[in-house]
Amino acid sequence: MSTSDSYIPTPTELVEVIDETPTIKTLVLAPAEPMSFKAGQFIQLTLPGVGEGPFTPSSSPSHPERISITILRTGTVTERLHECRPGQVLGLRGPFGKGYPIDKLAGKEVLVVGGGVGLAPLRALILTLLDDLDPIKRMSIRYGARGMEELLFRREYDQWASHAKVDMQVTIDNPQPGWQGPTGVVTTLLKDLDMTLPECTAFVCGPGIMLQFTTQALEAEGLTAEQIYLSMNRRMSCGMGLCGRCNIGKYYLCKDGPDMNYALIKDAPNVF
Amino acid sequence: MTGQYLSRQKLAEALADEQCLWSAAGEQVEVCEMIAGLSEPRSPLSPKGWLYPSLQSVGQYGDGFTSPPAEAPAPRAIIGLRACELAALKYLDKMLLEGQFQEPVYRSRRKSAVLVSTDCAAAAPTCFCTSVGGLPLADDGYDVNLSPVEGGFVVDVASDRGRAWLAAAGLECIPASADQLAQRDRIRRAVTEAVESQNRSTGLEVAQGQSLVLPDDGDPAWQRYAADCVECGACTNICPTCYCFYLYDQALGPGLFERVRTWDSCILGTYHRMAGTTSNMKPTPRPRLRSRLANRVLHKFTYAPQQCGLLGCVGCGRCIEACLGAIDLRQVVGELQP
Known part of the structure; x- marks a missing residue:
C-alpha cells in the first residue's frame, strides 16, 4: 500500500x-x-x-x-x-482511516446515533457488535430520518433489536400517515437517556448540523467530550494523509478519523 | 571531509559536461550561470518544482488493469540549494515519506538527488530564515556544501553520496587555508547579520519546532490580512513546503483513464468544497477567505510543529515576493502572535 x-x-x-x-x-x-x-x-x-x-x-x-x-x-x-x-x-x-475503536468498548454501553444516510457507516459498527455482543453491556440505537420513505435499512431494525442487549428507537421529522412512532429530529430521542452515563460511549454519524445538535444534546445529558465519537465530513482527495484538505486543526480526518473523538477537536474552529 | 577548497574555475571545468541541475525548479542552466547564481540570493523558485512536479501522472487504469507510472530518474545533482531549501526538504520528507503512505514521485526523485548546497552570499529583501529558527548557511541535510569565498568555495562533504559525486565529477579539492576559512566565517556572520537586521522591525521570532498560539481560523482578526488577498494561490504555489494536491482523472481513450496529481491551494474556495448543496449541509468548513488564509498560516506555524516537530515555514520569503496583495507573512505572524 x-x-x-x-x-x-x-x-x-x-x-x-x-x-x-x-x-x-x-x-x-x-x-x-x-x-x-x-x-x-x-x-x-x-x-x-x-x-x-x-x-x-x-x-x-x-x-x-x-x-x-x-x-x-x-x-x-x-x-x-x-x-x-x-x-x-x-x-x-x-x-483508509482508523475505524471505530471497538477494542475500547468492552464493558461499555454503546449509544449509536444516526441521521439520514449517516446510518450507513454505523451499520458496519452495529453488525460488528452484533457478531459478538458478549464484551459490551448494551447497544442502544437512535435513528432519525426526514420521512418514513427515507428510513434506511428499515427491514433490519427488528432483527437488530431482537437481541436482549440491543434496543432501537426511530423517529421521523414530521408526522406522516401510517407512522405510529415518534416524530421530531433525532435529538428528541436523546432526552433523559436511560443509560448508565459514565459507562456510555456514543457514536454519531449524520449531516454536519445533526452532528452539532446531537453533540449538544449528549453533553446536556451529561456525556463528556471523551465519550463522544463523531463521523466528521470533509472533502478528501487522497485518503492517505497527504493531500491536505481534510484537516481539522492538526488532524487529518482521512488518517486520524474519519470518526474523531470529540475531545480532540472540540476546541477547533469550524468543526461543524 | 570538511574545510576543503575548490576554485571556481575547477568547478566550472568539471561541471561543463555534467547533467547538473540548478535549484530553480528543475531548470537546466549553463555552468557559468549556475556558478554565478551561487553568489546571489536564493532563486525565485524552489526545487519543489522538480522534486514534486505540479502536474504529474500517477498511473493509468481501465478495463481490468492498472499500471503505476514508470519513473526511475537518473541520479542528478541539485546544485545551489540554500539552507532554507534544505529545511523545506526535511519538512517534505517528514510529511510525504515518513507516514504510512509515501508519495511515490517525490520519493523516487528525492532519492535520486545529490544535494549540493551553498551558503547564502547575499540575502533577498524578503528573506527571514533567522526569524524562524534558521540560518543562511547549511548545517545539515546536504551531501556537499559550497561556501563561497574569494576565487572559489570552501567545500564540506557530509555523505558518501556527496563524496561519490565529487569523485565522479573529477572535483579534486585541496585543504582550505586558514584565511579562506576565516573569510567563510566572516561572510556567514555578515549575511546572518544582514538577514537579522532586515527583519528586526517585524517582531517575528519563532524557534524551530515551536508551535505558535495564533487566533483560530474562525477569528475575525484575520480579516485585516484577508482583505488584501485576491485568492490567486501564488503563495502556496511558490512555497517550498506547500505540498497539498488534488487527484483527478482524464480519459485517454475508450475505457482507459489516467489519474493525475496536481498541486492544489488551501487558499482557493474550491479546496474544501464538498458535494451536497441542500440547506442542511455546509458545503465547506471554511467558506470565508479569512478562514482559509488563517488555516494556511496556522498549518505552517501551529499545526506543522504539532504534527512533525518542524515549522512549516522556512523563512525563504517567496510568498511575500509573489503576493499580489502585498501580504507580508512576517507582519501577519508578527502582529498576531501573543
Whole structure:
C-alpha cells in the first residue's frame, strides 16, 4: 500500500444495486480479492472517467468478499453512481482511516446515533457488535430520518433489536400517515437517556448540523467530550494523509478519523 | 571531509559536461550561470518544482488493469540549494515519506538527488530564515556544501553520496587555508547579520519546532490580512513546503483513464468544497477567505510543529515576493502572535 498503487483504483465489479430509499442506493461490490477492513474505515470509490469519492462501507467487515457502499444522491459523482448497473466495473482504493475503536468498548454501553444516510457507516459498527455482543453491556440505537420513505435499512431494525442487549428507537421529522412512532429530529430521542452515563460511549454519524445538535444534546445529558465519537465530513482527495484538505486543526480526518473523538477537536474552529 | 577548497574555475571545468541541475525548479542552466547564481540570493523558485512536479501522472487504469507510472530518474545533482531549501526538504520528507503512505514521485526523485548546497552570499529583501529558527548557511541535510569565498568555495562533504559525486565529477579539492576559512566565517556572520537586521522591525521570532498560539481560523482578526488577498494561490504555489494536491482523472481513450496529481491551494474556495448543496449541509468548513488564509498560516506555524516537530515555514520569503496583495507573512505572524 505504500507505492504508487495507492493512487490507482483496483477494478471491482458491481454485482448488485439495492434501492434503499428514494435518494439512497446501496452498491454491492465484489472485489477480486477480498478487501479486509475495520468497521468505520473508508474506501475511495471511483466511477471511471467521472470521479472518486470517499465512502464508509455499510456492510460487515466479516464479509470482505462483498462490500456494500450506501450512497446518498447529493452531487455530480453520486448522481452518476446511482445510475450504475450490475456488471459495471468500478474502482476501489483503501481501506483508509482508523475505524471505530471497538477494542475500547468492552464493558461499555454503546449509544449509536444516526441521521439520514449517516446510518450507513454505523451499520458496519452495529453488525460488528452484533457478531459478538458478549464484551459490551448494551447497544442502544437512535435513528432519525426526514420521512418514513427515507428510513434506511428499515427491514433490519427488528432483527437488530431482537437481541436482549440491543434496543432501537426511530423517529421521523414530521408526522406522516401510517407512522405510529415518534416524530421530531433525532435529538428528541436523546432526552433523559436511560443509560448508565459514565459507562456510555456514543457514536454519531449524520449531516454536519445533526452532528452539532446531537453533540449538544449528549453533553446536556451529561456525556463528556471523551465519550463522544463523531463521523466528521470533509472533502478528501487522497485518503492517505497527504493531500491536505481534510484537516481539522492538526488532524487529518482521512488518517486520524474519519470518526474523531470529540475531545480532540472540540476546541477547533469550524468543526461543524 | 570538511574545510576543503575548490576554485571556481575547477568547478566550472568539471561541471561543463555534467547533467547538473540548478535549484530553480528543475531548470537546466549553463555552468557559468549556475556558478554565478551561487553568489546571489536564493532563486525565485524552489526545487519543489522538480522534486514534486505540479502536474504529474500517477498511473493509468481501465478495463481490468492498472499500471503505476514508470519513473526511475537518473541520479542528478541539485546544485545551489540554500539552507532554507534544505529545511523545506526535511519538512517534505517528514510529511510525504515518513507516514504510512509515501508519495511515490517525490520519493523516487528525492532519492535520486545529490544535494549540493551553498551558503547564502547575499540575502533577498524578503528573506527571514533567522526569524524562524534558521540560518543562511547549511548545517545539515546536504551531501556537499559550497561556501563561497574569494576565487572559489570552501567545500564540506557530509555523505558518501556527496563524496561519490565529487569523485565522479573529477572535483579534486585541496585543504582550505586558514584565511579562506576565516573569510567563510566572516561572510556567514555578515549575511546572518544582514538577514537579522532586515527583519528586526517585524517582531517575528519563532524557534524551530515551536508551535505558535495564533487566533483560530474562525477569528475575525484575520480579516485585516484577508482583505488584501485576491485568492490567486501564488503563495502556496511558490512555497517550498506547500505540498497539498488534488487527484483527478482524464480519459485517454475508450475505457482507459489516467489519474493525475496536481498541486492544489488551501487558499482557493474550491479546496474544501464538498458535494451536497441542500440547506442542511455546509458545503465547506471554511467558506470565508479569512478562514482559509488563517488555516494556511496556522498549518505552517501551529499545526506543522504539532504534527512533525518542524515549522512549516522556512523563512525563504517567496510568498511575500509573489503576493499580489502585498501580504507580508512576517507582519501577519508578527502582529498576531501573543
